[in-house]
Amino acid sequence: MVDPCRQPAIDSSLAAAQAELSGLFGDRLCLSQAVREQHANTTTWMAATPPDVVAFPRSTDDVQQAVRICARHRVPIIAFGTGTSFEGHVNAPFGGLCLDLREMNRVIEVHAADFDYVVEPGITRKQLNDMLRDQGLFFPVDPGADASLGGMASTRASGTTAVRYGTMKDNVLALKAVLPSGELVVTSRRARKSSAGYDLTRLFVGAEGTLGVITELTLKLHGIPEAISAGVCPFPSIEACCETAIAAIQSGIPMARVELLDEMQVRVCNAYSKLCMPERPHLFLEFHGSEASVAEQAERFGAIAGDLGGGPFEWAPRPEDRARLWQARHDVFWALRSYRAGAKVVVSDVCVPISRLAECVRETKRDIERSGLIAPMVGHVGDGNFHASVLVMMENLDEVARTKAFLDRIAERSLAMDGTCTGEHGIGEGKKHFMVAEHGRDAVDLMVAIKRAIDPDMIMNPGKIV
């Protein structure tokens, strides 16, 4: 929603800021309608609210100077990575300056022996992993989209490998951020652990750009496993999928990925990615380790799956088969977009304790049916996290209303099971109304107190989280 106060407040200060920003950025400052619209929110169903201007900084110094200019004139600043977030994170409801960090995509320091790299925030995960491959290293966090690392850190992203390698919270060792004052803070050094004061790294990871602009990240890397094996396994029901994943985790199998696709999602993927899986619920699996350990993990998993009615397992032993499989998983969003022509994809993102997962998925499935919605489901079931993606015709107001009601119910269902309304997509604009229900008034007030202490003029990505 555009704040009614916006235009007067912004207009008065923006003109002065814009002149100074123009001096700083020259032709790297864009005011064209097309560029501004590209930098509004593109992958959600929420209305796009473009920024007033877009700049393309090339250095931390550029960012600091831009922030100082904006701070003087109280102009909002929205950091922009690749624009692949789902919850309106890069919308500019109060206007302001969008800092598109795509040109800040360098690797700054290489510490292969320490398994860490220092990178700029605009580098994407595929760019990074392409560079790492020769070193025998990889960065494991994989949200599907080829997102920027700065954006992934800001939304505390995770994805398919979190069950084994953790989320961005676990894989950012340190970062640099420009505060609303223009000062630059370094949150930590490169030691693997430290107990030296407040955990500033984790304060910025997940803050969605509301406390400062991240200009550098020190990332934890992992050795490319000696052996990787992957496969798909059909199950008679979605509950059997969940129960198999839970049993496998409880038995200690260190799965690298364990992804649920319900039967409708399988149909969608078959159509888009030219696969021919039976139209039943599936788990997609990946195991990492030594040759012997991978074989043992797969064997143990197969036994558990068999006990719960799953199978037969189909292995993808060759790297190209594996790549095709995971590409299909990663293309889910685009497959959904093309499945129902003209529909928007509205992705929910709840996460519950795994003991409640099968129940939560089953109730959600029933809810989808009762609501008359089209909503295939995928899930990072090892974490208890799943997405029902509603395909909505936005001109059908009744369908939109049913979708909104469904989104509220799925969040409430998750909260009632001690889960969260968002496992990995963040709050942005889209889930602010769940914050008090999830955290309680006092915790939200504490977040507001932190926000005010760091950003008293509320210039950093206003209108998000709190």
Added chain:
Amino acid sequence: MVDPCRQPAIDSSLAAAQAELSGLFGDRLCLSQAVREQHANTTTWMAATPPDVVAFPRSTDDVQQAVRICARHRVPIIAFGTGTSFEGHVNAPFGGLCLDLREMNRVIEVHAADFDYVVEPGITRKQLNDMLRDQGLFFPVDPGADASLGGMASTRASGTTAVRYGTMKDNVLALKAVLPSGELVVTSRRARKSSAGYDLTRLFVGAEGTLGVITELTLKLHGIPEAISAGVCPFPSIEACCETAIAAIQSGIPMARVELLDEMQVRVCNAYSKLCMPERPHLFLEFHGSEASVAEQAERFGAIAGDLGGGPFEWAPRPEDRARLWQARHDVFWALRSYRAGAKVVVSDVCVPISRLAECVRETKRDIERSGLIAPMVGHVGDGNFHASVLVMMENLDEVARTKAFLDRIAERSLAMDGTCTGEHGIGEGKKHFMVAEHGRDAVDLMVAIKRAIDPDMIMNPGKIV
């Protein structure tokens, strides 16, 4: 150092607070000199500064009421677990109320299927693990001392298993904390991951009681591995130990523990724990996994150690041998205390990127020799973290001066290598003077801003961290 302003300020407000606290706690409020001194700092060389009164709350409600009383009268509050911290965390330089949480040591909720337990902060890690054993679960963080979980969270503790299982930052899923206002915040729900707003959990983990009093913790548990094997391996030099640990990590062996003891520490342990290891640098090792995986890990490690001149490996196949070995490692502090009669043990705690570890350990060893100090070394070398423990006769002022200069140098050495002055012991009073050198002025100012926003009257463990 006792602040010269302390007595008048405290005296005026303490009397009124004490009357109210007495009404709340009855005979669970202690003013005796002996009890107060027990609650000053006991395991460091810093001067003990006891609190004015000690209370033993039994519930979150007790803590909330006590905090509200203290807040009204601006009386400092120091949360106390087992008093095993090294950096003066429980000292009361401004006097005030010590909240000894030993009676808050219950398990509140058991979620074995989700691998989490909700506990009160006074439970110790041994108490917890004794309870978990029947469920086939364990809590991995192991700082050696039988510390309370609340204290471990507050100092962001880690220890021997962090190389595999992470630190308290990674193993606390959520917590409840009483803020200086008396309000209770719940930092997160039980879902394994969430991106719903600022990471309040990580804000309190490592905050050393300066932002609030933790009254409940939701802990991540792990399945007891199917197989555990442990052993010791001597090396020709301390560098060979470090290089072996580094090579093993880089080759992807998921070691559960990899601990360095230098030759002097081996001598100390032999004497105290009745072992008969050769007086050379050793690595203590532990592998967790399936039978096959543990055997493979050990074999790979042995090959690397052999290449670097280590061996022969001595295995401790029986649980009782393994327990004896790790008990010796855990008893290092007490072994040191008894090694030089009358000496204080002054433990340093630097952590560097592992590529710099061998160099940092070597330079530190030379520094110890040049300084004429007695300082055995142990290290969680998989993390790049090691402790030189100086045995100091406090009445020898020259030796004390040399020790202080050594502590400054080891911190500076670590910082110059992009490391931290404290890997796991925290800042407390003892390392405040390194904060700006480690983090920079702007990051420390940011910590101060957070502290002021949450605790404007500075009543929560004043004089620590910032």
